[in-house]
Amino acid sequence: MDLEKMIKIRRELHQIPELGFQEVKTQKYLLDFIHDLPQDHLKVETWKTGIFVKVEGTVGDKTIGYRTDMDGLPITEDTGFDYQSKHKGNMHACGHDIHMTIALGILAELVENRPKHHVLMIFQPAEEGPGGAAPMLESEPMKKWWPDSIFALHIAPELPTGTVSSKEGLLFANTSELFINLKGKGGHAAYPHQSRDMVVGASAMVTDLQQIVSRMVDPLDAAVISIGKINGGTVQNIIAEEAKLEGTIRTLNAKTMDFIKSRIEKISEAIELRFDCEVTIDYGSNYYQVWNQKKYVDQFEREMSLIEVPYQQANQAMTGEDFGYMLKEIPGFMYWLGVDSPYGLHHAKLNPDEEAIETGIKAGVHMLKHIE
Numbered sequence: 001m002d003l004e005k006m007i008k009i010r011r012e013l014h015q016i017p018e019l020g021f022q023e024v025k026t027q028k029y030l031l032d033f034i035h036d037l038p039q040d041h042l043k044v045e046t047w048k049t050g051i052f053v054k055v056e057g058t059v060g061d062k063t064i065g066y067r068t069d070m071d072g073l074p075i076t077e078d079t080g081f082d083y084q085s086k087h088k089g090n091m092h093a094c095g096h097d098i099h100m101t102i103a104l105g106i107l108a109e110l111v112e113n114r115p116k117h118h119v120l121m122i123f124q125p126a127e128e129g130p131g132g133a134a135p136m137l138e139s140e141p142m143k144k145w146w147p148d149s150i151f152a153l154h155i156a157p158e159l160p161t162g163t164v165s166s167k168e169g170l171l172f173a174n175t176s177e178l179f180i181n182l183k184g185k186g187g188h189a190a191y192p193h194q195s196r197d198m199v200v201g202a203s204a205m206v207t208d209l210q211q212i213v214s215r216m217v218d219p220l221d222a223a224v225i226s227i228g229k230i231n232g233g234t235v236q237n238i239i240a241e242e243a244k245l246e247g248t249i250r251t252l253n254a255k256t257m258d259f260i261k262s263r264i265e266k267i268s269e270a271i272e273l274r275f276d277c278e279v280t281i282d283y284g285s286n287y288y289q290v291w292n293q294k295k296y297v298d299q300f301e302r303e304m305s306l307i308e309v310p311y312q313q314a315n316q317a318m319t320g321e322d323f324g325y326m327l328k329e330i331p332g333f334m335y336w337l338g339v340d341s342p343y344g345l346h347h348a349k350l351n352p353d354e355e356a357i358e359t360g361i362k363a364g365v366h367m368l369k370h371i372e
């Protein structure tokens with residue numbers, strides 16, 4: 001594997017970030033690379049903007065799955081790099097460009113030096129939303145080439161380059177998106193008593209939502225409610241008739257998610273009474289927790305020591321990953337790959353160390369050849 005070539009690929013992918021299920025250029029880029037490989041032992045099928053590639057193993061008594069995500073985020077890049085996003089307002093700010101490059105590098109190595117087991121490389125769209133993993137599991141290529149086990153990685157900005165990290169059991173949280181619409185009555189800013197001000201309604205709602213986790217959830221049972229976007233009103237002297245909130249809920253256990261949703265509904269009824277308005281709630285897409293099987297994590301740790309890739313025990317994280325749906329149906333695990341970036345995931349200045357691509361390929365190829 002030529003690291004310089006892989007960095008070039010990463011930078012090309014970095015320039016064309018596309019949102020979930022719009023990954024048309026990205027899919028074409030990946031297909032061009034895949035079609036340039038020797039085709040003798042490859043089978044390729046597309047699904048929406050995703051791709052399945054099956055590499056025939058030399059023995060082929062099992063199939064091992066490897067999944068990468070493909071989509072970018074609606075963030076305006078602020079890295080100042082000469083290879084920064086050409087898609088204004090979108091950025092690969094969650095490392096999916098690195099993930100895809102590693103998957104291509106793994107594929108190229110496996111074609112050169114075929115594994116014993118069949119390998120199913122899954123290029124999955126829409127991880128950031130609305131979620132590609134669950135529908136992909138229902139697709140024909142997936143059913144036809146169903147893997148016996150599966151794994152995937154995610155970059156970790158806070159870990160040193162060249163290191164990996166995982167844990168058995170829960171790695172990533174249960175998540176649910178949260179969209180709240182408040183409808184009151186607009187009017188002149190000088191006559192608030194004749195209106196139902198949804199800027200005030202929405203502000204009260206945000207404050208009330210923040211009290212669910214701090215006052216109603218057991219502090220030993222971690223949960224998060226974050227509102228990432230608030231929109232309302234038109235101009236400074238008109239009272240806002242409508243306001244919209246967008247956020248996400250994260251919990252370590254599924255029952256707590258149900259509890260939080262029931263509290264959000266109570267708060268919304270209270271806001272309706274207090275502000276004489278209408279509140280509607282939509283939970284968007286929900287992601288199932290990422291649950292790692294001990295057997296595979298233990299083997300991963302052992303195999304990493306054999307190839308001298310430093311491994312460390314991970315903590316649970318409140319990030320979400322729709323790969324959790326794949327792990328719900330297929331045994332396997334997910335791990336973090338250190339990329340040592342001073343800025344974190346979902347930041348406009350995220351700057352993963354590209355040297356980590358080498359470790360990602362080395363770890364992936366080794367595991368695909370040795371996983372039990």
Ligand SMILES: CC(=O)N[C@@H](CCC[C@H](N)C(=O)O)C(=O)O
Pocket residue numbers: 094127128129154175176177247248249285287318319320321322345
């Ligand atoms: C690894 C990562 O950052 N994943 C995303 C998944 C998004 C889930 C969904 N759109 C939501 O916001 O609930 C994350 O934000 O954790």
